[in-house]
């Protein structure tokens with residue numbers, strides 16, 4: 050079965066352990082609705098690794114990212130800004146998807 054969302058494999062351990070509880074995406078992935086259950090896989094091999102339930106999807110501008118977002122990503126704010134600059138270069142309009150792991 051197809052996954053609904055994928056993460057880079059390096060984040061799998063943090064998601065499974067509940068250390069990473071948000072992801073920050075572009076408009077193409079801003080359609081997730083609260084309560085929606087997402088089959089979640091690895092970007093690299095599409096392997097399923099858990100099911101997440103969406104808590105909220107909230108627009109955020111790049112310059113509004115703060116230490117609370119970083120904490121929810123299990124990173125420092127500098128690390129988070131670096132990761133986003135690599136994945137979404139030049140993009141200012143982002144979306145915070147908060148989730149909990151349900152299986």
Ligand SMILES: CC(=O)Nc1ccn([C@@H]2O[C@H](CO)[C@@H](O)[C@H]2O)c(=O)n1
Pocket residue numbers: 055056057060071072073074092122132133136
């Ligand atoms: C195809 C594609 O865009 N995949 C992505 C995009 C983002 N992310 C992670 O979300 C957070 C904020 O961006 C960081 O932890 C990112 O590494 C991810 O794992 N996989």
